[in-house]
Amino acid sequence: MIPYGKQQIDQSDIDAVVEVLKSDFLTQGPMVPRFEQTIARYCGVGDAVAVNSGTSALHIACLALDLGPGDTLWTSPITFVASANCALYCGAKVDFVDIDPATYNMSPEALEEKLKQARESKSLPKVVVPVHMCGQPCNMEAIHALAQEYDFRVIEDACHALGGKYKQEPIGNCRYSDITIFSFHPVKIITTGEGGMAVTNDQTLAERMELLRSHGITRNVTTYGSMGVRESGSKTHPYAHTPIPPYTNTPKHPYIDTPKPAYYYEQIDLGFNYRMTDIQAALGISQMKRLDQFVARRSQLAARYDELLSDLPVTTPWQHPNGSSAWHLYVVRLDLEKMNLTRRQVFEYLRKKGIGINVHYIPVHTHPYYQAMGFEWGMFPESEKYYQEAITLPLFPAMTEKEQDRVVDALKRILPTEHTEGH
The missing domain is CATH 3.90.1150.10 (Aspartate Aminotransferase, domain 1)
Structure with a gap:
């Protein structure tokens, strides 16, 4: 049987994975950020966030754009179901825009007509997800112009399109979108076994997606949500000279506190376990060379x-x-x-x-x-x-x-x- 699609793995890919298997890190080590940097440089984009599938990337992209109950996402009917399901995961509604019969991508003309009707009925979408079907880029310039006029956000579903170009520039540079999504399933352009990536030029969106991919947990002191570590021993409140007992409710203003210990972390959002492993990232880095x-x-x-x-x-x-x-x-x-x-x-x-x-x-x-x-x-x-x-x-x-x-x-x-x- 000749398959419709198939990964291409060579000895350099195998060696890259074996090297990680022999290392100290299998899950969250140095390979994941290195893979993110490799994709970001290739696409000419500011930030990249690696996750365990293209579907996961779509989900956290929607959440980063605050898609939720009462909102609507529009996408193409000719796509894998994940392009629409990502809205439902967020409690939002879904609708579709018909395709261009020549490109099989979302038709900008059909999108504009639907937007005109939605404006009249006060049912405009919050997010539109054009899909680069088969790897051919959508007419992103036209879609971006409509986004400016009708005030919606854009997520490019480029799960088919890593390595393609639009207007002589790499797909994924986010010139015409807020976030672009890639997939690394074995039949895709490169593979990490399973895996995905969200790329963006908006650092705030990147930080939100990084948080959401890992349980909503942070070790970054600048994003801590609480006001102090509950530790044995006393703390000094800036507006009082009496010790505050340990494990008590935190006041509205911060303690004058010693730096947080190395083990400390906080959950500040409801996130997911969508992390990519170093094993997958090593394969991805190797594949990117080809x-x-x-x-x-x-x-x-x-x-x-x-x-x-x-x-x-x-x-x-x-x-x-x-x-x-x-x-x-x-x-x-x-x-x-x-x-x-x-x-x-x-x-x-x-x-x-x-x-x-x-x-x-x-x-x-x-x-x-x-x-x-x-x-x-x-x-x-x-x-x-x-x-x-x-x-x-x-x-x-x-x-x-x-x-x-x-x-x-x-x-x-x-x-x-x-x-x-x-x-």
Whole structure:
């Protein structure tokens, strides 16, 4: 079986992980901040916060922007469910914006029209999450302009897009957004096994996300919420000369106190255990050395697919000239009218031939959980039409041209071409 996606691990990756396994730190050691710095430098962004998944990154990004009950988040229906679920984790509501039929990303035109209606009904979103589907960047300049006009925050879901570019600059520089999210799942551009990253140019947002990823606990004296350590021995209050007994309620003003002991920490928010380990970070640092190589190979294979599929009844991916895709996925749309076949027939035939094609994605609003909220088929027609026609062909850096030829030959056996009438 040729998988639709696959990690590429070499000896340098293995050596990096083994080195950590032999070190004193497996969880929170020097590798996590080093990986954060590596991503931040690559993207040209101020701060990076590593977590254990892209989903976790989306969650803490929403919380950092104070998304909560009474608020609404808008995203694309064509995405993995995490892009919408992150709002529900915060107690907020979700709605969707239909896609551009050419890019499969959130349509700025559809977004603007929906915003006009929402302004009239006083139901504007607090956060919008455009998704860089397949690795192709959204029209972030247009979305940012709308954010300025309609006063919403922007989280870029770039889980497909590390290594891609928008307007000749790295995706993740947050020029047009508050926060950008990456994923390091094994089928993504680079992998840490499981893992994610939130990047931002806003130091306050970065500090909030750092707090939330680790139980809401801080050891930073500047962020302590209480007024003193409850320790045996007396404390001196600045406005009284009598000792204050230990373990009593803290007054509203601080003690004149000795520095906190090394073991001291405080929980000042309700956070989560979303931390990345040093083992994962070491793998990520090693993989980053080959990121551009991975993206270049994906791009090369995508261009070759374009050529090999040119006489088949499929629509190959169109690329906007303003962007350079990271090519996480290679999705084609089947011309079902010309084929006289269903997408399911094509899918099952290719699977039987050992071609691990997939479908990305079932529109989020059509899942039973979201239909129970009132969403229905027919609400986002471009997304639904895309879903009926889309299949994802195998694409990964270690894929050989021989494997790619196998995929194309299998498609040619079932799809009609200029020279055949079908299978």
